[in-house]
Structures are given as structure tokens and as C-alpha cells.
Amino acid sequence: MSDHLARLNPEQRRAVETLEGPLLVLAGAGTGKTRVLTTRFAHILLSGRAAPWQVLAVTFTNKAAREMRERVAAMLGRPVEGLWLGTFHALAARMLRRHAGLIGLKPDFSILDTDDQIRLLKPLMQQAGLDLQRFPPPVLLARIQRWKDRGLTPQRITPAEDTDFARGRARALYAAYQERLTEVNAADFGDLLLHATELLRKEPDLLAQYQENFRYLLVDEYQDTNLVQYLWLRLLAQKHRNICCVGDDDQSIYSWRGAEVENILRFEQDFPGASVVRLEANYRSTAPILAAAAALIAHNAGRLGKTLHPGREMPAGEKVAVIGLQDSEEEARMAGQRIEALRAEGHRLSGIAILVRAGFQTRAFEERLLAFGIPYRMVGGLRFYERAEIRDAVAYLRATVRPGDDLAFERILNVPKRGLGEGFLRRLHEQAASDAVPLAAAAGRLLAEGGAKGRARESLAALLDNFVGWRAALASEGPVPALARMLEESGYVAMWREDRSPEAPGRLENLKELARALAEFETVEGFLDHVSLVMENDEQAEGDRVSLMTLHAAKGLEFDTVFLPGWEEGLFPNQRALEESGAKALEEERRLAYVGLTRARNRAIVSHVARRQFYSGWQGAIPSRFIAELPEEAIERSGQATFERQRMLAAQPFFSATFPSSLKVLAARDAWTEPKRRRGGPIGIGQRVFHQKFGYGTVTASDEDRLDIAFDKAGAKRVLERFVEPV
DNA sequence: GTTCTTCTCCTTTTT
DNA sequence: GGAGAAGAAC
Numbered sequence: 026m027s028d029h030l031a032r033l034n035p036e037q038r039r040a041v042e043t044l045e046g047p048l049l050v051l052a053g054a055g056t057g058k059t060r061v062l063t064t065r066f067a068h069i070l071l072s073g074r075a076a077p078w079q080v081l082a083v084t085f086t087n088k089a090a091r092e093m094r095e096r097v098a099a100m101l102g103r104p105v106e107g108l109w110l111g112t113f114h115a116l117a118a119r120m121l122r123r124h125a126g127l128i129g130l131k132p133d134f135s136i137l138d139t140d141d142q143i144r145l146l147k148p149l150m151q152q153a154g155l156d157l158q159r160f161p162p163p164v165l166l167a168r169i170q171r172w173k174d175r176g177l178t179p180q181r182i183t184p185a186e187d188t189d190f191a192r193g194r195a196r197a198l199y200a201a202y203q204e205r206l207t208e209v210n211a212a213d214f215g216d217l218l219l220h221a222t223e224l225l226r227k228e229p230d231l232l233a234q235y236q237e238n239f240r241y242l243l244v245d246e247y248q249d250t251n252l253v254q255y256l257w258l259r260l261l262a263q264k265h266r267n268i269c270c271v272g273d274d275d276q277s278i279y280s281w282r283g284a285e286v287e288n289i290l291r292f293e294q295d296f297p298g299a300s301v302v303r304l305e306a307n308y309r310s311t312a313p314i315l316a317a318a319a320a321l322i323a324h325n326a327g328r329l330g331k332t333l334h335p336g337r338e339m340p341a342g343e344k345v346a347v348i349g350l351q352d353s354e355e356e357a358r359m360a361g362q363r364i365e366a367l368r369a370e371g372h373r374l375s376g377i378a379i380l381v382r383a384g385f386q387t388r389a390f391e392e393r394l395l396a397f398g399i400p401y402r403m404v405g406g407l408r409f410y411e412r413a414e415i416r417d418a419v420a421y422l423r424a425t426v427r428p429g430d431d432l433a434f435e436r437i438l439n440v441p442k443r444g445l446g447e448g449f450l451r452r453l454h455e456q457a458a459s460d461a462v463p464l465a466a467a468a469g470r471l472l473a474e475g476g477a478k479g480r481a482r483e484s485l486a487a488l489l490d491n492f493v494g495w496r497a498a499l500a501s502e503g504p505v506p507a508l509a510r511m512l513e514e515s516g517y518v519a520m521w522r523e524d525r526s527p528e529a530p531g532r533l534e535n536l537k538e539l540a541r542a543l544a545e546f547e548t549v550e551g552f553l554d555h556v557s558l559v560m561e562n563d564e565q566a567e568g569d570r571v572s573l574m575t576l577h578a579a580k581g582l583e584f585d586t587v588f589l590p591g592w593e594e595g596l597f598p599n600q601r602a603l604e605e606s607g608a609k610a611l612e613e614e615r616r617l618a619y620v621g622l623t624r625a626r627n628r629a630i631v632s633h634v635a636r637r638q639f640y641s642g643w644q645g646a647i648p649s650r651f652i653a654e655l656p657e658e659a660i661e662r663s664g665q666a667t668f669e670r671q672r673m674l675a676a677q678p679f680f681s682a683t684f685p686s687s688l689k690v691l692a693a694r695d696a697w698t699e700p701k702r703r704r705g706g707p708i709g710i711g712q713r714v715f716h717q718k719f720g721y722g723t724v725t726a727s728d729e730d731r732l733d734i735a736f737d738k739a740g741a742k743r744v745l746e747r748f749v750e751p752v
Numbered sequence: 753g754t755t756c757t758t759c760t761c762c763t764t765t766t767t
Numbered sequence: 768g769g770a771g772a773a774g775a776a777c
Contacts (some may be wrong), residue, residue, distance in 0.1 A: 278765080405766085449753095
């Protein structure tokens with residue numbers, strides 16, 4: 026151990042060795058945060074201050090949890106069992122399973138994904154007579170989620186907080202939603218923390234037990250915690266008060282998801298007598314990159330304040346490149362060429378990343394990298410368990426092991442198509458409600474009473490029989506063969522085999538991957554938790570590839586070379602964020618820029634374009650204000666389109682001073698793309714006309730505002746009259 | 753009940 | 768220019 030301690034600098038060492046009392050470690054980017062956390066963890070165990078199960082270590086991502094587990098094991102020289110180490114959600118779920126009864130759930134409760142949540146919420150909103158166009162379920166769900174993030178059960182919400190959704194009906198719907206969740210024995214993601222906290226609040230004995238148990242608490246990425254997470258931690262830490270939170274207020278980028286930077290800013294008040302250690306020695310980036318990042322983040326108010334400085338002797342280093350290009354294609358070409366050149370110089374592609382603000386930006390780069398033959402990997406995107414085929418397969422598993430899991434049953438009832446559509450589902454729900462039984466049981470009754478006919482009857486009988494068979498297979502053959510049976514006998518695999526779409530083979534591959542993952546588990550129950558909480562998409566992870574991802578996804582990573590495209594007003598900082606949360610959002614966007622820059626070890630290339638393609642149209646763009654905030658001595662500008670911000674600002678109205686708000690964009694778009702109004706009267710049969718897309722043609726029939734037209738090139742089409750012009 | 757067509761909204765980030 | 772939902776046609 027002394028070895029590990031000896032490798033730390035004095036601040037890091039203080040962070041590891043200050044074991045008694047609350048401790049806040051402010052760890053700037055690249056200052057060895059992970060090393061401090063893991064060393065501290067190992068130090069606690071090795072010094073005999075606590076047994077493995079007496080330490081609670083919380084991270085945000087599964088990846089961070091895995092990494093910490095591995096590194097601690099490496100330091101101890103053996104794997105450690107019985108640790109409370111995991112993500113907030115995984116640990117809360119673990120706690121809840123033990124005491125589910127106390128909050129009205131059974132220990133085998135399901136953890137719902139977004140699809141399930143909507144499926145649960147939508148009927149409630151319909152019953153309440155809401156117009157789902159005006160009040161979309163996802164909007165209400167987001168509202169409920171935010172309440173849960175703040176630890177608010179429906180009872181805790183005051184009418185004053187419930188005014189802006191459907192004239193103050195959100196709270197009642199939230200209550201109804203929670204009731205339904207309990208009825209179907211399920212919890213959504215937010216519930217895991219909410220229930221776990223409620224549990225501790227309501228059960229003093231239990232709370233005392235856990236408080237006694239957890240002698241040390243370690244919290245990673247504290248700046249990203251939301252209020253329930255904070256409450257949960259505070260309750261657990263109350264007794265021994267040895268809570269160590271590590272974080273960086275300058276890297277707080279998840280407020281839109283309920284994270285509250287205030288948690289970290291308030292730490293010293295929350296935990297009186299707290300010590301604070303600042304890690305400011307950066308071991309990652311060259312001086313110009315550090316200088317650029319520091320100057321940028323200095324524009325934020327409301328910081329705890331840290332100044333990064335180089336932690337070791339570094340060669341002078343390249344300045345941060347700031348490049349102005351014509352459009353996103355040219356931007357992608359620039360990146361492609363530079364990557365090509367770096368590769369020729371012997372750099373590894375895995376040391377290169379392209380970090381974008383928004384998902385749609387990746388397309389141009391993907392096309393270009395493909396064209397150059399540069400291997401790349403997309404990080405993020407759909408997680409493995411979010412894919413439709415995985416959710417379907419998991420629903421089969423759920424419906425098999427939990428006959429009362431209505432949501433799973435409903436999901437697969439008509440997948441593949443069995444002639445059991447909406448009409449049947451409605452009757453099924455009525456039956457289930459009147460008999461107070463789960464859907465699957467109601468289906469059995471409906472069948473026995475002759476409540477289904479023809480093909481529907483047959484396929485329903487087959488499905489219900491299948492469930493019996495699958496349960497038997499599960500008991501006798503084990504999970505993997507049973508899953509194979511489910512997918513074969515249900516016709517699910519056949520459905521994808523017959524599917525001719527390009528992604529079908531990949532989906533079948535994914536199902537095999539799911540089976541492989543299932544093989545690691547003894548019970549389906551354990552696996553189901555794994556899937557909803559942990560399972561990630563790590564395909565194409567290996568090999569020497571360029572990484573392509575959002576700035577959010579890049580937090581915690583580092584690369585030799587980092588491309589930061591799209592630094593334009595409206596895109597970055599993002600206009601929508603600004604409209605929603607104003608100055609607060611601007612600071613968060615700036616922190617995002619800071620995160621981006623500090624990912625780079627040796628090279629950072631910031632770029633902006635003069636025109637960007639949104640949906641179908643082109644949009645003029647002006648360089649991001651963040652570029653103006655970079656110190657001239659740390660950057661080097663180039664590119665034909667190094668537009669002076671001033672000149673762009675002057676060029677109204679096409680380049681408006683602030684990026685056009687979404688409304689203005691839409692209006693402008695309509696102005697550009699609105700088809701020309703037809704002159705003169707109605708178009709008669711035999712009239713020659715011109716259509717933007719289909720070209721010239723002759724009208725063969727007309728009906729109200731629609732015309733049948735025989736186009737010279739495109740053949741016969743029916744089109745709206747206003748899209749054609751007589752010639 | 754299923755499939756095809758039309759319309760609408762959209763583009764932030766996701767444990 | 769694309770996806771998803773709602774509505775119309777088969």
C-alpha cells in the first residue's frame with residue numbers, strides 16, 4: 026500500500042488519508058481523480074478500518090463502477106466480495122429488493138423502461154380526458170421524473186408547484202401513475218432512488234441499521250447528483266459521517282436531467298466541519314490546452330474556484346487550432362484529412378476523438394470517415410437493452426417468469442403478429458379489471474369462455490400453452506435453452522428472419538448476444554436486473570478506431586487528439602437550452618466546452634462553419650461566443666471562413682444577431698420552401714403542370730384539392746394541387 | 753386487423 | 768429529409 030501512497034502528490038495524498046469526517050475532493054480535469062478514489066478505497070480496506078461490506082461506493086455509470094472494482098482488486102491483489110459498489114440506481118435497487126414489502130412492492134418487482142412507462146401513463150391520461158396532442162405523455166413523464174429527482178412523492182407536492190401542465194392536473198396524474206406502478210408491481214428508474222429514500226425516512230430501525238453499517242461512503246461525480254441522491258446519501262452518512270465526495274463543479278453538465286450543482290457548492294454547509302481538498306495539478310494536457318480551458322471556464326460565475334496548472338514538465342505543445350470552414354461537409358473533410366495525416370505519422374486512431382454537441386452532427390463525420398476508409402466507433406446511441414429486439418426478448422422472459430407482469434405481456438402479445446390487436450387488448454383489459462387478475466390470467470378466461478374467434482383464438486391458445494411449456498423448460502433445462510425456445514416457438518426469430526430490412530440480421534445477432542449474456546447468470550431474476558440497470562452496448566469496442574461521440578458521453582475520457590466541431594451560436598451554446606434556462610444554461614454549455622477541451626492531451630481542434638444544414642434547409646451560422654473567450658495566445662486561427670464575428674453580426678437579417686429561435690427558424694424555413702402559389706383558376710384535366718419533385722406532367726383527373734397526374738418521368742401520382750404549377 | 757398513406761414535428765444531452 | 772403517429776384503404 027505504501028507503494029500506492031508514495032505515487033501520489035501531496036494533495037492527492039491528503040485526499041486519501043483524510044479518513045475521519047466529511048471530505049470534499051474538488052478534482053479538476055486530469056488531476057488523477059480515479060487514482061485518488063481507488064487508492065482511498067483500498068486504503069480503508071487495507072488499514073482494517075472497515076470490512077468490504079461496510080463501505081458504500083457510488084458512481085454514476087456502470088463503467089466507472091466496473092473500473093473502480095477492478096482497480097481496487099488490483100491494489101489489494103485479490104477480488105473483493107460483498108462490496109456495496111455500484112451506480113446509484115443499482116445500489117438503490119439492491120436495497121429495495123431486500124425491503125420491497127415495506128413500500129408496497131414484491132421483491133421481484135420489475136424495473137420499467139421508457140416504453141413501459143408511457144404505456145402505463147397514457148391510458149391514465151386518456152381516462153382523465155386529456156387531449157394527448159396538446160399534452161403529450163412524454164412531457165408529463167418528464168415532469169414526474171423531475172419531481173422524483175427532487176425526492177417528491179405526490180403527497181409532498183404543493184399545488185403551487187403544479188400549475189403549468191394541463192391546468193394543474195399533473196400531480197393527480199402522478200399519484201395515479203404511482204398507484205398503477207404498485208398495482209403492476211413495478212418501479213421506474215426514478216422510483217429506485219425515491220423509494221429507497223422513502224424507505225429510510227419511514228423506517229427508523231432500518232435506517233439505523235444501515236447507518237451503523239456504512240462506516241465509509243465514497244461518492245464519485247458528486248456534481249451530477251440530484252436531490253434524492255443527495256438525501257439518500259445524507260441519511261446513510263448521518264451516523265459515522267465519513268462521507269467523501271469527489272467531483273468538479275466545472276464539469277457539471279447534467280442539470281437537464283435533474284442534477285443540481287448546488288449539492289457540491291453547498292457541501293461545507295451540509296456537512297459541518299468538512300475538509301476540502303483541491304486537486305489542481307493536471308497530468309493530462311499541454312499548456313496551451315490548459316490555458317484555453319482555464320480562460321474559458323473563468324467566464325462562469327458561481328464556481329468554487331480552481332486553477333489547473335501543469336503537474337509535470339511538458340513540452341511546449343501545439344496551440345489549440347481554431348478553424349473556420351464553409352459547411353459541415355468541409356468540416357468533416359478537414360477532420361478526415363487531419364486524421365489521415367496523423368495516422369501517416371504513426372498516431373493511433375484510438376487516441377483520436379470527435380466530440381459533438383448534438384447527435385445529428387455525427388452523420389457528416391461518419392460519411393467522411395467511411396469514404397476515407399478510417400475505422401471509427403460511435404459511442405452512445407442506442408444502448409443494447411434499448412433496442413426493440415432486446416426489449417421484446419426480455420419481455421418474453423419477464424412474462425414467463427412473472428405471470429403477473431402485465432406490461433411485458435402486453436408488449437409481446439402481438440409481437441410477432443398474432444391477430445391480437447388493439448380491439449382484443451381492450452377487451453382483455455376490461456376482463457382483467459373486472460376479475461382483478463393479471464392480463465395473462467384474463468386471457469386464459471377469455472379463451473375458456475369462447476371470447477376469441479378464428480385465428481386470434483388459435484394463436485392465443487398457442488401462446489398461453491407456450492408459456493406453460495417455457496416455464497417447465499426454465500425449470501428443467503435452465504435459462505438459456507428456455508430463452509431459445511421462447512424466441513423460436515413464439516415465432517419471434519422467424520419474424521426477423523423473414524424481415525428483409527437491412528437491420529434484421531443485426532437484430533438476430535443481438536439476440537444471440539443476449540443469450541450469451543444470460544448464460545452468465547444462474548437465475549433469470551438476476552439477469553433481468555442486470556439488463557435494465559447495467560447492460561451496455563460494447564460492440565466494436567476493440568480495434569484501433571477513431572471515437573465519435575457527444576460531449577456528454579466524453580466526460581471522464583481522454584484522448585491524444587480531440588476534434589471539437591460545430592462551435593457556432595445556436596448549436597453550441599445550444600439555442601434551445603438557452604431559451605429554456607437562460608444564463609444558467611449558458612454556464613452549463615460553457616462547462617460542456619470546458620469538458621471537451623480538457624479531454625485532449627496534445628491536440629485540440631476547434632472548428633466552426635459558415636452554413637449548416639438543418640433538417641432540409643441551410644442555416645447561416647456565426648462562430649460561437651466560446652471561441653471569442655479563448656485567449657489569443659493559446660490558439661491559432663485558420664481556414665477561409667475565419668469570419669469576423671462583427672461582420673457576421675452586421676449582416677442582418679440573414680445572419681441575425683442571436684441565432685434565430687426555433688420559431689424564427691421555422692418561419693424562415695417556410696418562407697424559403699413554401700411552394701409558389703398558383704396563379705389563375707383551378708387546374709383542369711389535360712393541363713400541363715410542373716412539380717418540384719416529379720417534374721412535368723399532364724393532369725388526368727382532379728378531386729377537390731388533389732390531382733392525378735401522369736408525369737413524364739415519374740409516372741402516375743396523386744399530389745396536392747398546391748404543389749404544382751401550370752405551365 | 754393489417755398495411756399503406758399522410759401529416760406533424762422535429763434536432764440536446766441519458767444513468 | 769426522416770421518423771413516428773394517426774387516419775384511410777385493403
